[in-house]
Amino acid sequence: MKALVYKGPGQKAWEDVPDPVIQHPTDVIVKIDATTICGTDLHILKGDVPAVTPGRILGHEGVGTITEIGDAVTTLRVGDQVIISCISADGKCDYCKQGVFSHCLGDEGRSGIGWILGHLIDGTQAEYVRIPYAETSLHPLPPTVTPQQGTLLSDILPTGHEIGVRYGQVKAGDVVAVVGAGPVGLAAIATAGLYGPSRVVSIDVDANRVEQAKRFGASDGVLSSDPDWKDQVLALTDGLGVDVAIEAVGVPDTFRMCLDIVRPAGHVANVGVHGKPVEMPLQDLWISNIVISMGLVNTDTARTLLKLMAQHRIPVDEFISHTFALGDILEAYDVFGRAAETKALKVILNA
Numbered sequence: 001m002k003a004l005v006y007k008g009p010g011q012k013a014w015e016d017v018p019d020p021v022i023q024h025p026t027d028v029i030v031k032i033d034a035t036t037i038c039g040t041d042l043h044i045l046k047g048d049v050p051a052v053t054p055g056r057i058l059g060h061e062g063v064g065t066i067t068e069i070g071d072a073v074t075t076l077r078v079g080d081q082v083i084i085s086c087i088s089a090d091g092k093c094d095y096c097k098q099g100v101f102s103h104c105l106g107d108e109g110r111s112g113i114g115w116i117l118g119h120l121i122d123g124t125q126a127e128y129v130r131i132p133y134a135e136t137s138l139h140p141l142p143p144t145v146t147p148q149q150g151t152l153l154s155d156i157l158p159t160g161h162e163i164g165v166r167y168g169q170v171k172a173g174d175v176v177a178v179v180g181a182g183p184v185g186l187a188a189i190a191t192a193g194l195y196g197p198s199r200v201v202s203i204d205v206d207a208n209r210v211e212q213a214k215r216f217g218a219s220d221g222v223l224s225s226d227p228d229w230k231d232q233v234l235a236l237t238d239g240l241g242v243d244v245a246i247e248a249v250g251v252p253d254t255f256r257m258c259l260d261i262v263r264p265a266g267h268v269a270n271v272g273v274h275g276k277p278v279e280m281p282l283q284d285l286w287i288s289n290i291v292i293s294m295g296l297v298n299t300d301t302a303r304t305l306l307k308l309m310a311q312h313r314i315p316v317d318e319f320i321s322h323t324f325a326l327g328d329i330l331e332a333y334d335v336f337g338r339a340a341e342t343k344a345l346k347v348i349l350n351a
Contacts, residue, residue, distance in 0.1 A: 003057040003126030004329050009047035014330055017057065020122065020130035025072035028134040030084065032326065034147040035062035035124045035349050037336045038155055039182055040273050043250065044118075048275025051110075052119055059125030060086040060117040061154035063147035064351075067128070075135050081147070082138040083306070084124055084131060086155040087114040087299045091136035102296035108132045115296055124154075125329060127351065139302060142310050148323075148348045149309060149316045152187075156346070157305050157314065159271060159297040160187025164246040165195065166301070167293040168269035172196035174243035177233060179224070179257050181209035182339070183319060183346045184271055185248030186216045190314055191305070193217040197244075201236055203229065203257070206340050215318050224257065233261050240264070247271060252278045262290055270294035321345040 003017045020029055038061060044052045052058075062084045066076055076082070089096050090106035102114040109120030117123040122130070131137055141150045165188055170176055174197040178185045181204040192200050201220045202213030210221035222232045234241060241263030247255050250272025258268045259281070268290060308314050322342070324332040326349045335342045 001127040002327065003122070004059065006044060006052055006054060006056045006058050008054045010045060012045060012058070012330075012333070014327070017126070020128050022068060022070050023130065024132060025070040026090075026133055026135065027070040028066050028073055028076060028131050028138070029068040030064035030082065030129050030131055030138075031067050032062050032064045032124060032127060032129060032351050033081065034151050034351065035059055035326070036151050036154075037125070037329075037333060037347055037349075039184065039250075041118070042337060043273045043275055046275065048273065049119070056118065057122035057126050057129075058118045059123035060084075060115065060119065061151055062124040062129070063141055063150040064124075064129070070134070073134055076138065081141045083141055083150045083153050083302075084117070084129070085137050085139065085299045085302060086117065087297060088116050088131070088133050088137045089114055090133045096136070099298060099300045101298045101300060104133075106133060114298075125349070127326070139306060142306070144310045145306065148320060148350070151348060152316050152319055152346065153302050153306055153309065155297065156183045156187045156319070157191065157309075157316075158299045158302050160184050160189075160248070161191035161305060162297050162299075162301055163271045163293075163295050164188035164248065164269050165192045167295065168244040168246055168267045169291075170195045170197055170244050173198050175199045175201065175237050176244045176246065177201040177203055177242040177258075177261055178213075178218070178246045178248055179203045179254045180248035180272065181206070181213045182248065185246070186213060186319065186345065188246050188248055188271065189213055189218050190216045194308070194313070199236055201233060201242065203233065208340075208343050212343075212345065216315055230260055237263070241266060243267070244269065250274045252276060259285065265289045266291075268292045319346040320348050322347040324349050326351045
């Protein structure tokens with residue numbers, strides 16, 4: 001089959017690789033119908049995720065059709081169309097029983113890490129993919145949801161919702177600022193609206209993305225390159241700062257921005273994937289009573305979000321800016337990697 005193979009920092013290739021095979025009774029093989037590229041894939045290509053080794057097939061999102069099932073799989077059938085979760089969970093370990101699927105103790109990839117697809121085992125940017133723990137790592141695709149829409153349930157929507165909105169404890173009446181209006185930041189904006197905040201402020205260096213964010217539910221936009229960006233944000237509050245600041249980029253400057261605009265007793269929810277150390281000025285923060293959270297998505301809200309998606313409560317189609325054939329994935333990477341020029345949000349690859 002063809003697959004997108006990581007060759008080391010800055011290097012990738014669309015090339016022939018062996019077809020995946022069933023390795024364990026709980027596995028299934030899925031033929032990819034639609035997949036996408038994540039900002040995390042770009043971090044991998046920058047060398048920010050050293051656990052990804054050369055030869056790995058990238059990708060952890062997608063919708064596909066089951067072509068083969070392991071002997072222990074009883075609730076899935078060949079021909080089922082399914083959403084692939086970015087988190088693989090055995091459903092049996094202590095963490096899974098607590099709903100902390102992101103730290104599944106199963107022995108696939110590395111015990112204690114649930115994100116293994118395109119990270120520690122081969123992923124979804126391929127014609128076929130092996131899915132371990134299939135019964136607890138796949139969701140049936142409803143007939144009212146397209147494969148392209150379902151792909152957004154693999155990662156970005158649960159990530160923005162769980163790590164941004166829920167960890168940030170967004171509640172009715174809050175002023176929420178989301179720093180970074182890429183796909184995950186937009187997912188946080190879209191799902192924050194489910195909780196009734198009074199304002200959702202999108203902050204980004206890209207004027208196009210700041211404007212685009214209003215289609216996802218942002219009430220206000222601030223260009224972070226403006227010298228008075230912080231004053232603009234504070235002017236949208238009572239002057240004390242935002243209730244919840246969500247970091248959705250993954251660089252030191254944007255984390256610092258969140259600390260600069262959160263009010264005392266507020267929340268900073270870090271969603272971004274960081275590849276460099278970030279200074280934490282505890283000598284200033286200890287007295288502020290803020291809560292700082294971070295984490296890897298559990299995807300425990302994916303089924304809830306799927307119901308809302310099916311009822312058109314989340315503007316999922318707005319996320320898809322470009323569509324490519326799977327075989328044109330190198331072009332798709334180029335477009336996604338130059339988002340400021342191409343105005344790319346989420347690129348969908350159809351098999």
